[in-house]
Amino acid sequence: MTTISDVAKEANVSVATVSRVLNNHSSVRPETYERVYKAIEKLSFEPNMSARNLRRNETRVILIVAPNITNPYYAHILSGIGDAASEYGYSALIFNTNGEETREKESLDMLKKKKADGAILLSIDIDSLWLKEYADKYPIVHCSEYTKDLNIPKVSIDNYKASLDVMEYIISLGHKRIATITSSNNYISTHERLEGYKDSLEKHGINLKEDYIASANADYSFKSGKAAAYKLLQGENRPTAIFCISDTIALGAIIAAKELGIKVPEDLTIIGFDDVDDTTMFHPYITTISQPCYDIGREAFKILFGIINKGKDNKKVVLPHKFIIRESSAPIS
Amino acid sequence: MTTISDVAKEANVSVATVSRVLNNHSSVRPETYERVYKAIEKLSFEPNMSARNLRRNETRVILIVAPNITNPYYAHILSGIGDAASEYGYSALIFNTNGEETREKESLDMLKKKKADGAILLSIDIDSLWLKEYADKYPIVHCSEYTKDLNIPKVSIDNYKASLDVMEYIISLGHKRIATITSSNNYISTHERLEGYKDSLEKHGINLKEDYIASANADYSFKSGKAAAYKLLQGENRPTAIFCISDTIALGAIIAAKELGIKVPEDLTIIGFDDVDDTTMFHPYITTISQPCYDIGREAFKILFGIINKGKDNKKVVLPHKFIIRESSAPIS
Numbered sequence: 234m235t236t237i238s239d240v241a242k243e244a245n246v247s248v249a250t251v252s253r254v255l256n257n258h259s260s261v262r263p264e265t266y267e268r269v270y271k272a273i274e275k276l277s278f279e280p281n282m283s284a285r286n287l288r289r290n291e292t293r294v295i296l297i298v299a300p301n302i303t304n305p306y307y308a309h310i311l312s313g314i315g316d317a318a319s320e321y322g323y324s325a326l327i328f329n330t331n332g333e334e335t336r337e338k339e340s341l342d343m344l345k346k347k348k349a350d351g352a353i354l355l356s357i358d359i360d361s362l363w364l365k366e367y368a369d370k371y372p373i374v375h376c377s378e379y380t381k382d383l384n385i386p387k388v389s390i391d392n393y394k395a396s397l398d399v400m401e402y403i404i405s406l407g408h409k410r411i412a413t414i415t416s417s418n419n420y421i422s423t424h425e426r427l428e429g430y431k432d433s434l435e436k437h438g439i440n441l442k443e444d445y446i447a448s449a450n451a452d453y454s455f456k457s458g459k460a461a462a463y464k465l466l467q468g469e470n471r472p473t474a475i476f477c478i479s480d481t482i483a484l485g486a487i488i489a490a491k492e493l494g495i496k497v498p499e500d501l502t503i504i505g506f507d508d509v510d511d512t513t514m515f516h517p518y519i520t521t522i523s524q525p526c527y528d529i530g531r532e533a534f535k536i537l538f539g540i541i542n543k544g545k546d547n548k549k550v551v552l553p554h555k556f557i558i559r560e561s562s563a564p565i566s
Numbered sequence: 567m568t569t570i571s572d573v574a575k576e577a578n579v580s581v582a583t584v585s586r587v588l589n590n591h592s593s594v595r596p597e598t599y600e601r602v603y604k605a606i607e608k609l610s611f612e613p614n615m616s617a618r619n620l621r622r623n624e625t626r627v628i629l630i631v632a633p634n635i636t637n638p639y640y641a642h643i644l645s646g647i648g649d650a651a652s653e654y655g656y657s658a659l660i661f662n663t664n665g666e667e668t669r670e671k672e673s674l675d676m677l678k679k680k681k682a683d684g685a686i687l688l689s690i691d692i693d694s695l696w697l698k699e700y701a702d703k704y705p706i707v708h709c710s711e712y713t714k715d716l717n718i719p720k721v722s723i724d725n726y727k728a729s730l731d732v733m734e735y736i737i738s739l740g741h742k743r744i745a746t747i748t749s750s751n752n753y754i755s756t757h758e759r760l761e762g763y764k765d766s767l768e769k770h771g772i773n774l775k776e777d778y779i780a781s782a783n784a785d786y787s788f789k790s791g792k793a794a795a796y797k798l799l800q801g802e803n804r805p806t807a808i809f810c811i812s813d814t815i816a817l818g819a820i821i822a823a824k825e826l827g828i829k830v831p832e833d834l835t836i837i838g839f840d841d842v843d844d845t846t847m848f849h850p851y852i853t854t855i856s857q858p859c860y861d862i863g864r865e866a867f868k869i870l871f872g873i874i875n876k877g878k879d880n881k882k883v884v885l886p887h888k889f890i891i892r893e894s895s896a897p898i899s
Contacts, residue, residue, distance in 0.1 A: 326659035
């Protein structure tokens with residue numbers, strides 16, 4: 234059987250240090266934590282968890298709070314969180330809230346009840362000020378979406394900048410009648426992408442037309458994206474480009490265009506967001522913004538781990554996005 | 567503040583009965599349990615959970631063990647489990663295993679460590695005999711997929727019968743060159759659907775051709791479905807019908823046919839399985855088998871609740887499927 238001494242030897246630290254790591258003393262440096270945990274993993278060392286948990290009042294469980302986990306956008310984020318959690322000896326459990334505030338609170342009440350050590354919130358309304366009460370007391374990290382006016386640590390891309398990138402590209406192709414399909418949800422990413430859309434038009438002296446802004450459902454569903462595109466494409470003076478804030482919406486827009494006999498990209502440029510598998514399902518493959526989802530997930534766990542073990546942190550991490558040009562966009566004809 | 571007497575009055579039982587329910591005595595009938603819990607919900611009665619949990623050693627947490635939760639098939643199952651759990655005062659947390667046995671075991675070790683009261687397994691290999699050790703000791707229910715030779719309670723449809731229904735229909739349309747796209751996973755549903763395919767051919771005196779059986783990835787991905795269809799459709803004597811064991815695979819097959827200039831359904835009938843949203847994404851809408859996913863989820867929770875509170879149960883529940891004819895199937899031309 235592996236002993237605590239074996240772990241100390243493997244990690245090249247003292248037994249006391251291993252013990253401090255196991256008991257989450259705040260005096261251990263993160264690098265040392267990591268080295269010791271790797272040794273624990275490697276040697277399959279199992280401290281007497283239940284006794285330790287009682288003593289330390291820790292669960293080694295973290296919660297991932299998500300509104301609708303079958304959204305393909307979450308796949309790699311969940312892998313990133315799950316892999317990192319597992320490396321550090323934590324179980325990452327997902328709490329599916331359907332986007333309901335009652336369930337979001339219910340999930341965080343588990344922190345109160347000491348059933349989890351911390352939580353990563355995947356999507357939360359921009360104005361969820363009720364979160365403050367929890368974030369002041371418990372380890373909480375925002376991942377992708379975040380509340381605007383609370384000082385809670387977070388990981389995301391720069392959605393505003395990504396939106397500007399998309400719009401600069403569309404405008405550089407010569408388009409002037411540019412529409413957008415946004416979402417009826419209240420996420421910061423939705424707000425910032427719409428701001429980017431509006432600010433780009435203004436910067437280039439293109440008048441904003443309210444009827445060029447359509448909205449899909451809160452969950453970015455294919456059907457609602459398609460319906461929104463129908464509305465845009467059947468109006469007068471229809472747009473020659475549509476910036477969709479998700480790939481699934483973009484897919485809906487492509488199908489709508491197809492049914493209406495409008496050719497993509499010859500007569501209509503369509504851009505998506507996220508780079509999920511849907512983008513290369515069929516031709517035209519979708520031009521889109523790619524997010525480093527796996528890394529976003531890993532980073533969120535690491536920040537949470539830091540807070541759980543070292544206390545408060547207000548880290549704000551912004552990871553880079555990429556713009557991927559495929560087949561659904563073309564210069565104005 | 568609501569008291570235990572208020573709950574007793576509302577549920578029309580004695581205070582002692584409410585107390586027995588709260589303490590999960592096995593002497594309470596299920597109907598009474600349900601009535602008392604409804605009263606608790608209605609009156610928002612909150613017993614002192616943490617004290618009770620310590621005493622009873624219960625967590626009011628159940629685990630949902632899933633391989634790949636972004637598979638759209640799981641959306642309604644997860645809602646069904648989550649809603650039922652919430653009604654009974656439980657938190658349902660999802661443990662994402664990526665289909666790895668180590669992680670499946672890790673999830674069930676949480677039962678050992680008293681971090682959850684029971685588990686619903688969403689997808690598990692047909693031959694996971696290692697499960698016996700856990701199922702003998704802890705409340706576990708199979709949902710959709712199950713091990714063949716273990717006496718663990720389960721909820722699913724009759725996959726073999728559903729497969730026969732599909733095949734009878736295809737054969738009734740006059741098709742004789744019938745292929746199938748199965749999956750490389752080792753789930754009972756995969757085995758039973760393939761058995762149904764083979765037995766139907768035999769029953770109708772149609773020779774089984776090994777090269778009419780192609781396989782998609784374990785996770786039923788669109789891309790692997792498309793690749794499998796390419797293989798079938800580029801071979802000699804190509805099939806006039808393909809029975810796909812998932813809708814996403816069927817979608818891949820339709821795109822493959824399209825790229826190869828084969829018309830669906832005129833020159834090729836394609837059938838899916840599950841009835842996820844993908845089936846009506848674009849024309850031709852996909853003929854498929856519909857599963858009562860929400861009810862499957864609810865039922866799985868109810869059985870688990872029974873085991874947690876009343877002890878061992880070997881219930882096997884089979885819920886009815888439906889066959890939905892849309893546009894991707896037609897009589898042989």
